[in-house]
Amino acid sequence: MDLSSASPAARWLRALRRTVSGENTSMKPSNSVCEDILKKLRGAFIAGRTKPFKFRIAQLQAIVRMLKNNENLFVEALENDMHRPKFETILLEITTVKNEALYAINNLEKWMQPEYIRKDMTSIFDDCFVHREPMGVVLIIGAWTFPIQLCLIPLIGAIAAGNCILLRLPAISSRASELLQKLLSNYLDSECYQVIGEGLIDLAEILESTFDHIFFTAPTVLIDVRETDPVTQQDILGPVLPVVTVKGLEEAIQFINQRERPLATYVYSDNSQVIAEMMSRTSSGSFCSNDSAVQNLYLGLPCCGAGIGGGLYGGKYGFDTFSQSRAYVLRHSVTECVTRFRYPPYLDTNLNLMLWVNYLSHKDGWCQIL
Numbered sequence: 001m002d003l004s005s006a007s008p009a010a011r012w013l014r015a016l017r018r019t020v021s022g023e024n025t026s027m028k029p030s031n032s033v034c035e036d037i038l039k040k041l042r043g044a045f046i047a048g049r050t051k052p053f054k055f056r057i058a059q060l061q062a063i064v065r066m067l068k069n070n071e072n073l074f075v076e077a078l079e080n081d082m083h084r085p086k087f088e089t090i091l092l093e094i095t096t097v098k099n100e101a102l103y104a105i106n107n108l109e110k111w112m113q114p115e116y117i118r119k120d121m122t123s124i125f126d127d128c129f130v131h132r133e134p135m136g137v138v139l140i141i142g143a144w145t146f147p148i149q150l151c152l153i154p155l156i157g158a159i160a161a162g163n164c165i166l167l168r169l170p171a172i173s174s175r176a177s178e179l180l181q182k183l184l185s186n187y188l189d190s191e192c193y194q195v196i197g198e199g200l201i202d203l204a205e206i207l208e209s210t211f212d213h214i215f216f217t218a219p220t221v222l223i224d225v226r227e228t229d230p231v232t233q234q235d236i237l238g239p240v241l242p243v244v245t246v247k248g249l250e251e252a253i254q255f256i257n258q259r260e261r262p263l264a265t266y267v268y269s270d271n272s273q274v275i276a277e278m279m280s281r282t283s284s285g286s287f288c289s290n291d292s293a294v295q296n297l298y299l300g301l302p303c304c305g306a307g308i309g310g311g312l313y314g315g316k317y318g319f320d321t322f323s324q325s326r327a328y329v330l331r332h333s334v335t336e337c338v339t340r341f342r343y344p345p346y347l348d349t350n351l352n353l354m355l356w357v358n359y360l361s362h363k364d365g366w367c368q369i370l
Contacts, residue, residue: 034201037194038209041137041164044192051134051162055189056108059159062187063101063152067094070183074148077175081147093148096297100153103299103315104160111160111319114328120361122339127330132323134162136212141203142177143217144170151180153303154215157318159193163213168206169197213322215313249274256282261306266292 044050067074071094078084078093114129138158142151147170158165167184169177177197184195196206246252256262265284267275275289285304286295296303302317312321341350 034205034209037166037196037201038137040191041166041194045134045136045164049189050159050164050192053109053112056160056162057105059188059193060101060105060108060156063156063159064098064105066183066187067098067101070179073179073183074176077179078147078173080175081144081173089148092297093146096149097152097156099299100314101156104156104319107316108160108319111316121357122335122361123329125332125334127328129328130325131328132161132320133326135322135324136163137166138163138213138215138322139166139168139206139211141168141214141216142170144172147173147176147180150217154217154313154318154322155193157313158215158322160319161322163322165193166206166211167193167195168203169195171197215311215321249277253278253281256284261285263305264288264293264295 049055071090074094075086075089078089079086112132114131116127116129119126119128140151140154140158151167151169155165155167169180171177181195181197184193244255246255256265262284264286265278265282265288267278267287267289269275269289279287283306285306286301288295295301296314300315302312303314304312304317312318341353
C-alpha cells in the first residue's frame with residue numbers, strides 16, 4: 001500500500017495507533033518546518049525547561065494577562081468569524097478560560113504533590129508513592145466552534161502538567177486563530193510552546209510524527225440526517241442537531257443505549273423519576289438536566305467523553321490527562337529484616353512466616369500488633 005497517498009483520515013488513524021503503541025518515538029516528520037519545530041520542543045523537554053513549578057505558574061499567569069489585555073481583540077475576532085455576540089464571547093470564551101487558568105494556578109502545587117500509599121508490614125520503612133509526571137511533547141488540535149475555549153483549556157492542562165506543546169489552531173475561525181497565534185507567541189515561552197495555523201504545515205504532515213499524547217476535538221456538520229446515519233451514533237459538536245421523535249421514555253433510553261455512548265445526555269423534565277431513570281440507565285460523558293452545556297462552566301467538573309469519544313480535560317482532570325503516573329518505591333536497608341525470608345532456600349518455615357506477615361498487613365490495626 002502506498003502510504004504517501006493515504007487520506008488525512010487514514011494518517012490520523014495511524015498517528016493515533018503510533019501514539020497508543022509508543023512506536024517511532026524518535027519523531028521523524030517529512031516536513032522540514034515541522035521537523036525543526038518538534039526538534040526544538042523535544043530539546044526543551046529533555047532539558048527540563050517545563051518541569052519546575054515556578055515556570056508552569058509563570059506561563060499560566062501569562063495566559064491570564066493575555067486574556068485581560070486583549071479582550072476587545074478577541075471580541076472583534078469572533079464577531080468577524082461567526083457573528084458571536086460580545087456577551088457570549090466574554091462569558092463563554094474569555095471568562096471561562098481565565099477562570100480555568102486561575103483555578104490551575106491556585107491548585108497546581110497541590111496537584112504536583114506525590115500521593116503516598118497505605119503502608120503495610122513489608123513497606124513500613126519504605127517510601128511508596130505515585131507521582132504525576134509530564135508526558136513529553138504533546139499535540140493539541142483546536143476546534144473552531146469555541147476556538148478560544150477549545151484551544152486554551154487543553155493548553156492550560158498541558159502546561160500545568162509540565163509538557164512541551166504544539167498547538168494546531170482551527171482554520172475555519174481564521175480571525176480568532178490568527179489572533180491566538182500572534183498573542184500566544186508573544187506571551188508564552190516559544191522554546192517550549194509552538195503555535196501553528198492553517199497553511200504553514202498541513203495537518204496530515206503533522207500527524208506523520210509521533211507525539212507523546214494527542215488531544216483532538218472536532219465538530220461535524222451534516223444535512224439530511226437519517227436515524228441510521230453514523231452521525232446519530234457519534235458525538236455531535238455542531239450548532240445544528242438532528243431531532244428524532246420517540247414514543248416515550250423507554251424508547252428514548254433504548255435509542256441511546258443501542259449506540260456508542262454520547263458525549264453528553266441532556267434531559268428536560270419536571271418529573272424527577274424520569275431524570276433518575278435516565279441517569280441510572282444510560283451512560284455518557286456528562287449528564288445535565290433542564291439545561292445544556294452548563295456542566296462545562298463549573299470549575300472542578302471535567303469536560304468528559306465516553307467510549308470512542310472518551311477523554312477528560314479541565315481542572316485537575318486536565319492535569320491528569322496530560323500526565324503519566326509513575327510509581328516509586330524508595331527502599332530502606334532495614335526492610336531486609338522483614339523481607340530476607342523471601343530468598344532461597346525456600347523453607348516451609350519461611351513461607352509460613354511470609355504468609356503470616358501478609359495476613360497481618362491486611363488486618364486493621366496491624367501497627368498496634370507490632
